[in-house]
Amino acid sequence: MLRAADQVGTGLAGIDVVGLSKVYPGLHSPFAAIQDITFAVRDGEFAALIGPSGCGKTTLLHILAGLIDSTAGAVTMPRGHPGRLGTALVFQGTSTLPWMTALGNVAYGLRLMGVPLAERIARARGHLERVGLLAFADAYPHQLSEGMRQRVSIARALATDPAILLMDEPFADLDEQNRLLLQDELLRIWQEDRKTVLFVTHSLDEAIRLSDRVLVMSASPGRIKTEVPVPFGRPRDYQVIRRDPAYGALSARLWGELREEVLRAGRP
Amino acid sequence: MRVADRWLAVVSPLGLLVLWEGLSRAGVLDPRFIASPSAIGRTLVALIRTGELPYHVGVSVERIVAGFLLGSIPAVALGLAMGLNRSVRALLMPLVAAIYPIPKIAVYPLIIFYLGIGEASKVSIVALSIFFLVLLNTMAGVLGLDRTYFNIARAYGARPVDLFTTIAWPGALPAIFTGLKLGMGFALIVIVGAELLGSDAGIGFLIWRSYQIFAIDVMFAGLLVTAVLGWLATIALDWLERRALPWRPN
Numbered sequence: 001m002l003r004a005a006d007q008v009g010t011g012l013a014g015i016d017v018v019g020l021s022k023v024y025p026g027l028h029s030p031f032a033a034i035q036d037i038t039f040a041v042r043d044g045e046f047a048a049l050i051g052p053s054g055c056g057k058t059t060l061l062h063i064l065a066g067l068i069d070s071t072a073g074a075v076t077m078p079r080g081h082p083g084r085l086g087t088a089l090v091f092q093g094t095s096t097l098p099w100m101t102a103l104g105n106v107a108y109g110l111r112l113m114g115v116p117l118a119e120r121i122a123r124a125r126g127h128l129e130r131v132g133l134l135a136f137a138d139a140y141p142h143q144l145s146e147g148m149r150q151r152v153s154i155a156r157a158l159a160t161d162p163a164i165l166l167m168d169e170p171f172a173d174l175d176e177q178n179r180l181l182l183q184d185e186l187l188r189i190w191q192e193d194r195k196t197v198l199f200v201t202h203s204l205d206e207a208i209r210l211s212d213r214v215l216v217m218s219a220s221p222g223r224i225k226t227e228v229p230v231p232f233g234r235p236r237d238y239q240v241i242r243r244d245p246a247y248g249a250l251s252a253r254l255w256g257e258l259r260e261e262v263l264r265a266g267r268p
Numbered sequence: 269m270r271v272a273d274r275w276l277a278v279v280s281p282l283g284l285l286v287l288w289e290g291l292s293r294a295g296v297l298d299p300r301f302i303a304s305p306s307a308i309g310r311t312l313v314a315l316i317r318t319g320e321l322p323y324h325v326g327v328s329v330e331r332i333v334a335g336f337l338l339g340s341i342p343a344v345a346l347g348l349a350m351g352l353n354r355s356v357r358a359l360l361m362p363l364v365a366a367i368y369p370i371p372k373i374a375v376y377p378l379i380i381f382y383l384g385i386g387e388a389s390k391v392s393i394v395a396l397s398i399f400f401l402v403l404l405n406t407m408a409g410v411l412g413l414d415r416t417y418f419n420i421a422r423a424y425g426a427r428p429v430d431l432f433t434t435i436a437w438p439g440a441l442p443a444i445f446t447g448l449k450l451g452m453g454f455a456l457i458v459i460v461g462a463e464l465l466g467s468d469a470g471i472g473f474l475i476w477r478s479y480q481i482f483a484i485d486v487m488f489a490g491l492l493v494t495a496v497l498g499w500l501a502t503i504a505l506d507w508l509e510r511r512a513l514p515w516r517p518n
Contacts, residue, residue, distance in 0.1 A: 065423045080425075089423040094416050099438035099515045108434070109424040140515040160424065 013078040013163040014196055015041040015064065020073030021221075022059050032221035033059040037073070039215055039224045041164075044194040048207035050258060051217030052265035057200045058092075060222065061168050064198070065089040078163035083115060088162035092169040095153040096141040102128060102152050103137040109160040120159075127155040130189055147178040154186065158195075167199045171206065180238070183209055191235055204254050208247065209238055216257045219265035226257055303485040308492060311485040320474075325493060327469040331387065332455050332501075335394025340451070343402035344444055348436045350403070351410025352428075364400060372397040372454075373461045385466050390459065397458040398451030402444065409443025410436045442516060445509045452501045460494060471497070 020037040023030050034056035041047045051057050062068045064075060065087055080086040088109065096105050103124050110120035128134045131151040133144075141149050150170055157165055171179045187210060190197065201207050207214045211230055218225040230250065232241045241247050285305050291297045292304030299307070315321035350357045376393050383389040413435070421435050463472025471490055478486035 062419075067419055067422055085424070091416055091420060091423075094414050095420065097417060097420065097435070097438075099441070099513075101515075108420075112421070112424045112426050112430055112434075142515065142517040 014043045014045070015039075015164060015198060016074075016076035017064075018074045018076075020060070020063065020070050020075060022056070022063060022068070023071045035221035035223055037222065037224055039227070041196055041198055043196055045213065046190060046197045046199065046211045047213050047215060048211035049198060049200045049215045049217060050202060050204065050207050050254070051222060052219050052258065052262040053202065054265060055217045055220050055261070056222030057217060058168055061089065061166050061198070061200055064164075065166055080113075080163075083113065083161070085109065085113065085160035085162040087164045087166055088157035088160050089166045089168065090150075090153050090157045090170045093173050095170070096144075096149045096156075098141045101138050101140055102133055102144065102148075105141070105152050106155045106159050109156050113160065123159050124155075127159040128152075130158070131155045131185065145178075147174055147182055150174065150182060151185070154189075158189065162195065164196045164198070167197065169200055169202065172202070179206070184238070186210065187236060204251055204258070207254070208232075208250055209236070209241070214254060216254065217261070219261040225261065228254060228257075299484075301484065303488045307485050308488045311489045312492070315486070315489060321489075321493065324469055324471050324474045325497065328459055328463065328471045329497070331390045331459055331470065332394055334387075334391045335455060335459070336398060336448075336451070338391060339395030339397070339399040340402045340448060343399045343447075344406050347403040347406025347444075348410055348432060348440060351407040351440065352431060352436050357407070364403065368400040368404065373458055376462055376465060380466060390462055390467070390470070393462050394455045394459055397454045398448075401451045401454065402447035405443045405447030405450070406440050409440030409446075412443070413439045441513060442509075445505065445513070449502065449505050452505060453498065456494065456498050456501070 017040065018038050021035050022033045023035075024033060037060060049057055049060070059068070063070045064077065067089075078086050096102075097108065100108060103121070106127055107120045107124035110123060115123070125134060125137065128137055131154060133148060133151055133155070136144060136148065141152070144152070150173075154170065157167075171182050174182060183206065197211075199207075199210060208230055213230060214228045216225045216228065217223065228250065231246055232244070288297070289305045292299065292302070292307075297304070303311070312321070346360070350360055372393060375396065376389070379389045379392055379396075383392060417435050417439060418431060421431055426434065459470070460472035460475070463470035464476045465472075467473040471494055475487050475490035478484075478490065
């Protein structure tokens with residue numbers, strides 16, 4: 001079997017998750033955050049992951065990013081190389097380091113990877129330019145808007161040239177208009193090098209708008225309940241696809257799947 | 269509004285001085301017990317001219333600066349370690365909690381007993397008096413940091429030393445400055461106290477000697493200089509804080 005990890009050299013790099021579980025030893029009884037999760041994301045695919053609050057989406061991403069260990073199952077993902085990270089995670093909310101400038105934040109991943117100073121500044125400036133913030137290179141996060149800060153953290157992730165980009169509700173704290181702008185920008189940037197993306201969101205529209213395939217998670221303990229392909233091609237124009245009857249049908253189907261889980265999650 | 273506030277801030281001390289001088293001239297205040305502001309001013313000028321005041325101030329400032337460095341550097345290092353590591357915290361916190369409330373000037377006789385009456389004991393008492401304040405503030409600064417910052421670092425492969433230098437240290441720096449500013453007040457109290465108890469130089473010594481020779485005006489001058497010293501130290505620390513923390517919203 002050809003595993004995703006073996007495919008890095010060939011430019012193929014996907015995520016392969018088999019039987020993944022995370023059980024926390026609770027005070028009275030063990031608590032399963034996620035249970036027996038199995039799915040794959042193909043190389044160059046933009047996958048969205050939706051699920052009710054508290055279903056373990058963030059737990060799953062944190063396992064994939066190497067922040068916590070799973071208790072069972074296997075993850076196969078491309079490993080990093082010198083100058084290149086295996087996975088980069090874009091966090092929700094406060095995702096920039098307030099004591100570093102925009103440039104410092106974007107260069108931070110490269111700095112931890114040991115990329116020499118001149119090279120990491122050049123790379124960081126290039127990625128700041130990609131998100132349209134080169135003029136704000138020396139600004140500190142408190143001088144930037146929330147949308148600009150999220151652009152900085154996306155640039156930081158992309159600067160490490162990751163094989164896989166993990167995004168944990170990166171636009172959740174933005175207002176509607178800025179969210180639409182950033183979604184456009186993310187699609188434009190993604191279009192340039194088509195990295196493998198796993199994008200966690202709780203917005204159905206965001207999932208349909210951005211992704212090639214939507215993975216729906218069940219209520220806690222989270223499992224992958226179903227996968228729904230998104231039939232729209234690339235590059236995508238939101239104004240066009242939202243008028244497509246398929247958009248409404250897809251949205252209704254996803255909500256049908258999700259609704260049960262949200263109701264289940266709300267029950268004691 | 270701001271300008272008006274600034275003027276108001278000058279009115280109260282100035283008013284007090286005028287009232288004080290007036291009462292002295294009117295003979296209400298006995299000059300043998302309470303020197304008039306003009307007399308204190310003349311004494312100050314004379315003390316500066318002879319070089320006596322600059323000498324004593326210099327000695328005290330040197331002790332404070334040396335004590336600050338000696339106390340705050342290990343306090344910051346240990347505070348960061350305690351904030352970052354649960355085990356280090358569990359190990360040291362009971363000890364810190366027990367020693368912290370002891371008035372440090374009460375330890376001074378013991379320090380003199382070990383280190384003698386010279387500079388070492390003065391510098392040590394200053395270091396000791398600020399050590400726990402800076403340590404506890406540093407630790408609280410690290411503990412108060414958003415966990416996401418640590419996750420960001422770890423997601424990009426940070427080693428423990430990277431967490432120390434790129435997250436805990438810069439993130440706790442505002443709290444460290446709070447500790448240093450609080451410590452400055454304590455350092456002044458303690459150094460003047462220590463110089464009163466046993467010394468041959470410094471502002472505390474100047475005040476104590478003036479008491480022994482009944483030079484009321486010099487005692488008042490010494491107090492005034494101490495107040496000005498504390499004020500200047502606060503300004504210096506504020507300036508340093510602004511320079512060190514350009515990333516903080518005003």
